[in-house]
Amino acid sequence: MIQALEALRTVRLNERGDGVVILDQTRLPTEETYLTLTTAEEIWEAIYKLRVRGAPAIGIAAAYGALVCAREIKTEDKAAFASRFGEIVDYLSTARPTAVNLFAALGRMRRVLRSHPEATVEEWKEALYREAVAIREEDAAACRRIGERCLELLRPGMGILTHCNAGHLAVSEYGTALAPIYLGQERGYGFRVFADETRPLLQGARLTAYELLRAGVDVTLICDNMASAVMRAGWVQAVLVGCDRVAANGDVANKIGTSGLAVLARHYGIPFYVLGPTSTIDPACPDGASIVIEERPSEEVTELWYAHRMAPEGVKTYNPAFDVTPHELVTAIITEKGLFYENNS
Numbered sequence: 001m002i003q004a005l006e007a008l009r010t011v012r013l014n015e016r017g018d019g020v021v022i023l024d025q026t027r028l029p030t031e032e033t034y035l036t037l038t039t040a041e042e043i044w045e046a047i048y049k050l051r052v053r054g055a056p057a058i059g060i061a062a063a064y065g066a067l068v069c070a071r072e073i074k075t076e077d078k079a080a081f082a083s084r085f086g087e088i089v090d091y092l093s094t095a096r097p098t099a100v101n102l103f104a105a106l107g108r109m110r111r112v113l114r115s116h117p118e119a120t121v122e123e124w125k126e127a128l129y130r131e132a133v134a135i136r137e138e139d140a141a142a143c144r145r146i147g148e149r150c151l152e153l154l155r156p157g158m159g160i161l162t163h164c165n166a167g168h169l170a171v172s173e174y175g176t177a178l179a180p181i182y183l184g185q186e187r188g189y190g191f192r193v194f195a196d197e198t199r200p201l202l203q204g205a206r207l208t209a210y211e212l213l214r215a216g217v218d219v220t221l222i223c224d225n226m227a228s229a230v231m232r233a234g235w236v237q238a239v240l241v242g243c244d245r246v247a248a249n250g251d252v253a254n255k256i257g258t259s260g261l262a263v264l265a266r267h268y269g270i271p272f273y274v275l276g277p278t279s280t281i282d283p284a285c286p287d288g289a290s291i292v293i294e295e296r297p298s299e300e301v302t303e304l305w306y307a308h309r310m311a312p313e314g315v316k317t318y319n320p321a322f323d324v325t326p327h328e329l330v331t332a333i334i335t336e337k338g339l340f341y342e343n344n345s
């Protein structure tokens, strides 16, 4: 792991194993506050409010959350346990709709019970612990491999533009879109990174700029509407973004604004790479039109992060958290297992 980021633990289990500890990302970059979540309601709220966010981190938080809640179910009766556990998993699944990692992780936790039909409740709880830890460890290994694979496509000194936060804070460690940047940093590649601020929730300004600066990466923060000017100036040789759900045909849902960047990158002839673990691929989803796009509260656009409200009272807003980039605009989708999609046109 990058040494400068080692102390930042996005999501973990506490020592007693009865709480999920998250770094509250709504407080960054001014405060590093950790919260211990012990109930399904607290875990749900933390995911919904983006205290823990980023597709893989949401999955890990939900898996640990399901484990912590399972440990609180005080019955030896298997049917009663399974029924209560199923309710908890169903509830946590409703926290956010787009990132498929949430459903993938909770699906794995749910299947633990089915795959150990002879086990006692106590044994189920032990197996749930092993599964939650495996989800986290597999993500860490995947991120590292994604970084290695993408780095092969990059050259020292490149300018890289990224959107939202697909870094250490969004996963177990390293990140997806930021993983090759960190690996490059360790190997002296001297990348120059442009981080989009990412309205309305400012994940780029608050989180990407924060973690890259902390790791000593050369990062320049830009407003979302500056990407074209920066590309036109010739300062960007690759765009690297994460993903929340990849459809079977290669369409990609990611933070709102991603598809606009893909259009710009195509216009300027800049490669547009999407990086994500295979847990973000949803084979059941044929194309981008089938991906549910989360819509979030109006206040995030009109007043959140402003000292004073900046929009007139009563104005209509539209606040989709994600958009879909059609696969035609994507150069490649890079996973830990290799390229899921490649566009040679």
Ligand code: MRU
Residues within 6 Å of the ligand: 050, 053, 054, 055, 056, 099, 163, 164, 165, 166, 167, 170, 171, 175, 176, 177, 203, 241, 242, 243, 244, 254, 255, 256, 321
């Ligand atoms: O709403 P957020 O902050 O959870 O959105 C996060 C993104 O869009 C990331 O790019 C995506 O989850 C990939 S994180 C490795």
